[in-house]
Amino acid sequence: MAAEKAQAAILKEAFPDLPLLPLFGYQVEYARTRTGLAWKMITQTPRLLHTISEEKRWLKKTINEYHFDAVISDNRYGLHHPSLPCIFITHQLWIETPFGERAGRLLQRLNYRYINRFSQCWVPDDAGKQNLAGRLSHPEKMPAVPVTFTGPLTRLDNLTIPTIKNHLLILLSGPEPQRSILEEKMIGELAQYNGTATMVRGLPGNAGLLPSTNQLHFYNHLPAAQLNEEIHKADIIICRSGYSSIMDLIRMQKKLILVPTPGQTEQEYLGHLHQEMKTAICISQSSFSLANALQAAAAFPFQPFSGSGSGSLSAAIQQLLTSLS
Numbered sequence: 022m023a024a025e026k027a028q029a030a031i032l033k034e035a036f037p038d039l040p041l042l043p044l045f046g047y048q049v050e051y052a053r054t055r056t057g058l059a060w061k062m063i064t065q066t067p068r069l070l071h072t073i074s075e076e077k078r079w080l081k082k083t084i085n086e087y088h089f090d091a092v093i094s095d096n097r098y099g100l101h102h103p104s105l106p107c108i109f110i111t112h113q114l115w116i117e118t119p120f121g122e123r124a125g126r127l128l129q130r131l132n133y134r135y136i137n138r139f140s141q142c143w144v145p146d147d148a149g150k151q152n153l154a155g156r157l158s159h160p161e162k163m164p165a166v167p168v169t170f171t172g173p174l175t176r177l178d179n180l181t182i183p184t185i186k187n188h189l190l191i192l193l194s195g196p197e198p199q200r201s202i203l204e205e206k207m208i209g210e211l212a213q214y215n216g217t218a219t220m221v222r223g224l225p226g227n228a229g230l231l232p233s234t235n236q237l238h239f240y241n242h243l244p245a246a247q248l249n250e251e252i253h254k255a256d257i258i259i260c261r262s263g264y265s266s267i268m269d270l271i272r273m274q275k276k277l278i279l280v281p282t283p284g285q286t287e288q289e290y291l292g293h294l295h296q297e298m299k300t301a302i303c304i305s306q307s308s309f310s311l312a313n314a315l316q317a318a319a320a321f322p323f324q325p326f327s328g329s330g331s332g333s334l335s336a337a338i339q340q341l342l343t344s345l346s
Contacts, residue, residue: 023083030225034244035176044079047072073099073135090345093143098135106344109139112146112153112264114168115160117286129160136164143337145174145268147328153267155294157287169340172332173268176245182253187216190255194223194263199282203306207259210311211237219251257318262292262303271326277301278314299324 022032023044033041047069076099080092084102092107094100101107116132118124136142146158148170158170191211193204200223211218217236224241233239243251252258252273260266262279264287270277279301281288292303302321304314 027225030242034225042083044076045072076100091341094139101138101140106140106341108141108143108341109136110143110145111136112144112158113287114142114144114158114163115156117157117290119284119286129162133162133164137166139166142166142168143334144168144170144332145172145334146170146332147172147330148332149328151326151328153271153326153328154264154291157264157290169337170332171334171337172330173272173328174334175269175272177249177252177269177273179273180249180253182250184256185217185254186256188254188256189214189216189218190251190258191218191220192223192258192260192266193221194261194266195282195285199306203261203280206306206309207311210309214311219255221248221251257315259314262288262295262301264291267291267295267301271295271300272328274325276318276321276323278318279303280306280309283307298326300326 022036022039023042024032025043025046028046029041029043032039076097080100080102083089084105089105091105092100092102093110094107095110096113098109101109113132114129114136115125116128118128142164144158146152146154152158153173189211191207193200193207204220204222207220211220214236219238219240221240221243252270252275255275257276257278258270259278259280260270262281267279277295277300279292279295281292281303283306292301295301296303299322301323302314302317304317
């Protein structure tokens with residue numbers, strides 16, 4: 022495994038016996054406003070391209086030291102090598118932008134230019150019309166390399182734990198400063214809530230219970246097994262509309278209230294998509310009110326996600342291992 026910071030902490034927690042190599046991340050910086058985010062992303066592009074070149078050099082050096090047989094890259098564009106099978110994992114074959122369709126097509130061409138340097142592309146979604154990512158994972162044009170739909174990926178399991186009526190689970194995640202902005206808003210809203218709630222702040226590497234009350238419990242981070250239990254106990258879950266969160270939570274058939282990170286067009290698209298599918302409610306951060314959100318959830322006709330079930334990660338991995346042998 023190779024990662025840094027929060028990603029490294031989560032991987033080490035899940036696989037404590039596997040070696041973990043330090044690999045610098047893209048360290049994308051975000052803004053406090055939607056307009057500021059667009060400008061921020063443009064100004065960071067040269068640094069991101071440089072990081073992609075650096076991770077390509079890192080991989081070449083590391084292969085000489087560790088003699089890998091294959092590489093699986095989770096959205097890391099530079100981790101490909103001409104002499105090895107290299108798999109690129111992404112659900113974003115189409116990238117939503119705030120600049121319109123023409124900009125989206127230009128960005129897709131750039132995206133495919135990098136993806137087509139890999140041996141294959143694995144997409145963590147169902148292959149059929151009933152899927153989680155919509156246009157993002159099922160664009161009109163596909164990459165030139167073979168594409169395999171692995172089905173949605175999650176480290177969580179369905180458990181037989183009873184739901185606690187009116188118990189909220191608030192899952193914070195994502196980059197600063199928006200993570201902290203939403204946290205402050207949620208804490209203020211919870212002060213007026215009469216039920217029970219658990220908030221997970223989304224800060225891996227800082228596990229443990231924070232100062233709490235009988236009604237409200239706060240954690241920096243929860244290991245997968247404990248998070249799984251909290252999800253099943255919750256009557257309603259409030260979280261970002263990031264794709265990882267959606268893969269984890271949609272199949273749990275909970276009432277979901279999605280709050281997209283402001284300016285992140287992918288999250289805004291996914292939030293509105295799942296509201297149309299009636300698998301979740303989507304509410305903007307700027308207009309969020311806990312009382313109004315709970316009232317809307319009580320009246321919303323939630324429907325369980327009925328995915329096609331097509332795609333298999335184990336089959337994709339077995340095919341890769343067979344090709345290596």
